[in-house]
Amino acid sequence: MAKFIHRGNKKKKQVQKMFDDISSSYNFLNRFLSFGIDKYWRKKFLKNLPLKNDSYVLDVATGTGDIGFEIKKRYSCQIIGLDYSSKMLDIAIQKAKKSNIKNFTFIQGDAEALPFDDNTFDIITISYGFRNLGNFENALNEFYRVLKPNGTLGILEFSQSKSKIFSFMFNLYFNYILPFLGKLISGSNAYQYLPESVTKFATRDELINLMKNSKFINCSMEDITFGVTSIFIGKKNIE
Ligand SMILES: C[S@@+](CC[C@H](N)C(=O)[O-])C[C@H]1O[C@@H](n2cnc3c(N)ncnc32)[C@H](O)[C@@H]1O
Numbered sequence: 001m002a003k004f005i006h007r008g009n010k011k012k013k014q015v016q017k018m019f020d021d022i023s024s025s026y027n028f029l030n031r032f033l034s035f036g037i038d039k040y041w042r043k044k045f046l047k048n049l050p051l052k053n054d055s056y057v058l059d060v061a062t063g064t065g066d067i068g069f070e071i072k073k074r075y076s077c078q079i080i081g082l083d084y085s086s087k088m089l090d091i092a093i094q095k096a097k098k099s100n101i102k103n104f105t106f107i108q109g110d111a112e113a114l115p116f117d118d119n120t121f122d123i124i125t126i127s128y129g130f131r132n133l134g135n136f137e138n139a140l141n142e143f144y145r146v147l148k149p150n151g152t153l154g155i156l157e158f159s160q161s162k163s164k165i166f167s168f169m170f171n172l173y174f175n176y177i178l179p180f181l182g183k184l185i186s187g188s189n190a191y192q193y194l195p196e197s198v199t200k201f202a203t204r205d206e207l208i209n210l211m212k213n214s215k216f217i218n219c220s221m222e223d224i225t226f227g228v229t230s231i232f233i234g235k236k237n238i239e
Pocket of ligand 1: 019109112
């Protein structure tokens, strides 16, 4: 039986509190519990996007800003990082100040009701945030609305591995060891929510269909690391 809420407005509040609670240990736990591979996943994700120095980028569910900071290593583009959890954003703001990062600004807000005009951004990224949203359709419709014509949406998200041998070992770690260590270090049950949220998440085909239903075109999917993580790309039509 599910221990957590996996759809709707109550999920949003549950997720917001969870990330507020773990904000101070989030970065450390990401590196530690993923053995640093999350950095490789983010880099690989960004290689799939048509980033340029003059791109206007929205990083939805930016958290502590890791995707934006990775983009900033190579491009001088303007980035807005939006997140529902103000405490995650506080960490992102501290990191930006410490590294003297320019043109990366942060806004507290909901992915399902974006505070931007239609046709604003060249690229929208959302990494390990999509699964956490209350209503996937609302968010995808918002992403489509605020993207410029020919703009690109990139989603990086956990998937269920299709490799039987790998998924047996990975699931042992992901379902038992990771929640135990996560709770021990952060004091939160967010790391129990993590594996449960992956099993309750849309399948690869379902997510591609949701993107198409929200009018995205040229939708594609690529699995990385035995399909533990997947990259989804979609384009807004040239109107
Ligand atoms: C696992 S973290 C990912 C953070 C970052 N993108 C990364 O790759 O490390 C998920 C983030 O999604 C945010 N989030 C969840 N629901 C949201 C919503 N409806 N609108 C905006 N952000 C949301 C959470 O607050 C959290 O910071």
